[in-house]
Amino acid sequence: MSEVKIVGNMQIFSALFVKSAVDLKDLPEERLPQIAFLGRSNVGKSTLLNALMGEKNLVKTSATPGKTREINFFKVNEAFFLVDLPGVGFAKVSIKQRDLMADSIRNYIENAEDLRGVVYLVDIRHAGTAMDLHTVEELRKTGVPVLIVASKRDKVNQSELSKNKKLIQEKFDLPTPPITVSAVSKFGLDSLWFELLNVIKE
Numbered sequence: 100m101s102e103v104k105i106v107g108n109m110q111i112f113s114a115l116f117v118k119s120a121v122d123l124k125d126l127p128e129e130r131l132p133q134i135a136f137l138g139r140s141n142v143g144k145s146t147l148l149n150a151l152m153g154e155k156n157l158v159k160t161s162a163t164p165g166k167t168r169e170i171n172f173f174k175v176n177e178a179f180f181l182v183d184l185p186g187v188g189f190a191k192v193s194i195k196q197r198d199l200m201a202d203s204i205r206n207y208i209e210n211a212e213d214l215r216g217v218v219y220l221v222d223i224r225h226a227g228t229a230m231d232l233h234t235v236e237e238l239r240k241t242g243v244p245v246l247i248v249a250s251k252r253d254k255v256n257q258s259e260l261s262k263n264k265k266l267i268q269e270k271f272d273l274p275t276p277p278i279t280v281s282a283v284s285k286f287g288l289d290s291l292w293f294e295l296l297n298v299i300k301e
C-alpha cells in the first residue's frame with residue numbers, strides 16, 4: 100500500500116513513471132491530459148517534477164546539464180501526465196537559434212493531441228536569457244498555452260527576488276509576476292499545482 104503524499108494543497112495518491120519516448124509514435128497510449136516542463140538544461144525541470152509529486156528519485160536529475168535526453172511521462176493520480184522534456188539548447192548550443200528546440204521536442208509540442216500546456220522554467224538568478232526569450236517566442240507560435248515559472252528561488256535574496264520577478268514579467272510580457280518555486284524549500288509548489296490543475300480541468 101502506498102501512502103498519500105501532500106504537496107501544498109495537492110494530494111498525490113499515485114505517481115508512476117510510465118515511459119520514455121523519443122518519437123511521437125512512442126507516446127503513452129492512455130488518453131489523459133498532459134502538461135510538459137521545458138527550459139534550459141540544468142534549470143531544474145526534473146527536480147521540480149520530483150518535488151511536485153512528493154518524490155525524491157522518481158525523476159532522474161543531475162548537477163551536470165543534459166541529464167534528461169528523452170521525453171519522460173509520469174502519471175499522477177491516474178488522471179494526467181506530467182512530462183519531463185530534455186533541456187533546451189543542450190545538444191545544439193552551436194546551431195542557429197531557431198534550432199534550439201530539438202526536433203523531438205518540437206514535434207511533440209506541435210503534435211501531441213493531449214498536451215494542454217507547457218510550463219517554461221526560467222532560473223530566477225538569470226531572469227531569462229536571450230535563449231529563453233527566443234524559445235518562449237517559438238513556443239508561443241505553436242499556440243500551446245505557456246506558463247512561465249521561475250525556478251531555484253532559494254538561490255536569491257529578497258531584493259534580487261523582487262528585481263528579477265519584475266524583469267521576467269517585463270521580458271516575457273506577462274500580465275502578472277511569475278510564480279516562483281524552489282524544489283529545496285518547497286516554496287511555490289502549492290501555487291504551481293493550483294495553476295496546473297486549472298489547465299488540466301479546462
Ligand SMILES: Nc1nc2c(ncn2[C@@H]2O[C@H](COP(=O)(O)OP(=O)(O)OP(=O)(O)O)[C@@H](O)[C@H]2O)c(=O)[nH]1
Nearest residue numbers: 140141142143144145146161162165166167186282
Ligand atoms: N538550490 C536549488 N537547486 C536546484 C533546484 N532545482 C534543481 N536544482 C539543482 O539543479 C541541478 C539541475 O537539476 P535538474 O532537475 O536535473 O535540471 P534539468 O532542468 O532537469 O536539467 P536537464 O535534464 O539537463 O535538462 C541539480 O543539481 C539540482 O539539484 C532548486 O529549486 N534549488
Ligand SMILES: [Mg+2]
Nearest residue numbers: 144145166167
Ligand atoms: Mg532533466
